[in-house]
Amino acid sequence: MVSSGDTIAAIATAPGRGAVGILRISGPATAHIATRILGCLPTPRVATLRPFSDLNHRLLDHGIALFFAGPASYTGEDLLELQAHGGPAIMRGLLAAAYDAGARPARPGEFTQRAFLNGKIDLLQAESVATLIETASAQAASAAARACAGDFSTAVTSINDALKTLWAMLEASIDFAEETSVQTGPIEQAFGNLRHQLSDLLRDARAGARLNQGLDVAIVGRPNSGKSTLLNRLCRDDRAIVTDIPGTTRDVLSVDVDLSGLALRVHDTAGLRETADPIEQEGLRRARALLKRCDILLYVVALDDADQTEPAEVAAARELGLPVLTVANKRDLLATQPAETPPKDKVFISALTGEGLATLEQALLDLAGGREILDAPFVARARHIEALERASAQLTQAQLENADGAPELACEGLRLASRALEEMTGAYTTEDLLGDIFSRFCIGK
Template identity: 45%
Template sequence: MSFAYSPVTIAAIATAPGRGGVGVIRVSGQNLLPFAQAISGGKIPKPRYATYSDFYAADGSAIDNGLLLYFPGPNSFTGEDVIELQGHGGPVVMKMLLARCVELGARLAEPGEFTKRAFLNDKLDLAQAESVADLIDASSETAAKSALKSLKGAFSHEIHVLVDELINLRMLVEATLDFPEEDIDFLEAANARGKLAGLQAQVAKVLGTARQGALLREGMHVVLVGPPNVGKSSLMNALAGDDIAIVTDIAGTTRDTVREEIVIDGVPLHIIDTAGLRDTDDVVEKIGIERTWAAVEKADLALVLIDHREGLTAEMQTLIAQLPTRLPRLFVYNKIDLTSEAAGLSMEDGHASVRLSAKSGEGVDLLRQQLLAQVGWHGAEEGLFLARERHLEALREGLQRLVEAELVYEQSELMAEALRLAQDALSRITGEFTPDDLLGVIFSRFCIGK
């Protein structure tokens, strides 16, 4: 069968790599009904119904058999014609079937290209498109539920409400510029100053919720630092609830960074156990210590472990002084099982200190609570949506521009410009005002086939 075929048609394996009971090939483009007929041996699939069929090679031999689904545009995920071939999930047969799609004129899809087309065809806004990847990558049940809320438009709705109110406020300001001679104070009559203050409060509220959503998505990188044999590996195992790191009484057992992700109240914490910091002639241990400092530079929080029996020694004070000044730290006094001290919480030079026993587990739950407090987690609130750093940047810029508008309230032209910039910043979140190069970066981080 021969037919005219669009060069913009794309195809990809949509299921995860490896063997599985079912594998899916996804195809998107224009006028794909002839494509479906070619691969199914002439069958005409009914839109949005599963058609059982063999999938044929060019010479008429069967590559596989399974279900063919045909979704004519614009009523499809991408807004174009979409075909899904659901066959057996073996890597070889999937590659053969994908090769056949390419032979029929499709090209291999780039990462995130299906979702990008959905965005470009107005099936999703940019925040919803990003939530597709967030839902796939969710590391906790709370994160998955919040990503689904974003996908269904919860975050986008918040932004659209803000933008609509901004537009109304801009109309009032523009009216003062268009009719300067009229004996009407449009801003005063419409309580523009009150509207501006209310808008600032709304943006600040959404920003606060977005910060919580960003914690769910990004989590926090926590590095365990301290001298050798202070119990860093034991504490990591206690937090993870598993024997992740090797524990011995020999100083310098941990010679490299060990990473583990744990989830506390839905928030992912990336815990990094590091080599004990000390002077050493051991070449391998020196490399581990260098990697420790590299991990410290990238961390969001340092858990400073101290042997409760020894207290804050001169050696520990020297180590603490070497930590980056911008890095928050939480002091952990370990090994209270070897003393008569009870588990508890106190403050030390403005920093929280937790007394615990990594070996017995006493006080570990208290540490978990403090870890959440350090990142400002308020709990899984109703309506929480996932957010990314670019969303936070846009909201912060939008809020800053609204503050600037208040400062130049008596100068209508400057106020109008500040409000315009505020709208541009917020509109970047949903993609109504987004540079093309930013779109390329966003969708390149998606998995292929999505």
């Protein structure tokens, strides 16, 4: 067990008043501190009702004490949880008593960091603890809970094991090349299987990252096409100013929208047109900058607009492969229904009356790959995608090198691919990476 030698304490419940407040203490002095505050050391893993007192024997509260003897605890060390009445004065008093008895304040995420350092969980599990706490979406929370339970880690570790087996086969083929005729079939097959598994995992991880981070949706189109009206419809709130004056919106207005469990950030933008107005020009600059970093475009075109040509910005976004959903708006102004059956990337709506909104939302969900994202088996982060992409590129390269008769180079490629996977689980890691990950946690976790 890795123990940092000192004992940490923090309030684990959210600040403010609550029915119950929890103080957590972890480290070698935990049993001593427990005895000072409780008058005795509770039997491990048994909820015990005790008076809580400070070191001057002043009663602070009565509550439940739970003692976990290391290594059978969250952190892998001796750990005490005190459940008191959740008043700020009580919790401050308990924390001060813990400090007086020898604990020091815990840094953000330090309990989970200790759990990682003591081998209770790996890095992927630790990161998903933070995601589970942060996320507002039920789907993402469930996927984060599966990652906490180790689903993502198991998938990564099993690929890494297969990779190492292949590496050993290749090494053997080098060592014994002159003695036996090397069987290339099984090696090629192992390369094929691994690439297949890695690409499946990358697909799942990309979906998991999207579920975790949500998607940015930009609403663009010519002035007065009804973009701001559409934003208000999508968020079911009167957020953006709507007038019949072209050029009403200047700033980018961003609103969170929950689309059947998928977290969207929808951005309303200034209408695309040539203008001499410096304020509007700045609005257009911001709109164009947004186009470079969004995931999906809603291109709004008013059916009564004489100019139906697609703005250059939208055409350029299509060129770059950005998914575009064309929203033909103001359908209520048409005397008859549109004759054409729209393709799947076009919908007819009236943002004013709300007609066609459900169709638009379904089309948006489909275009975003919403089903796959919502079904993601676990949550992931950009760092995981980057590592999986690196592992995948190394594996592809190694297969080519092996086919070219350079198994030594292929072995080096497999070593680097394995290193990338071990960076994910934390089997291989650096101080900087750990500092970066755990500093984002809340205190007490």
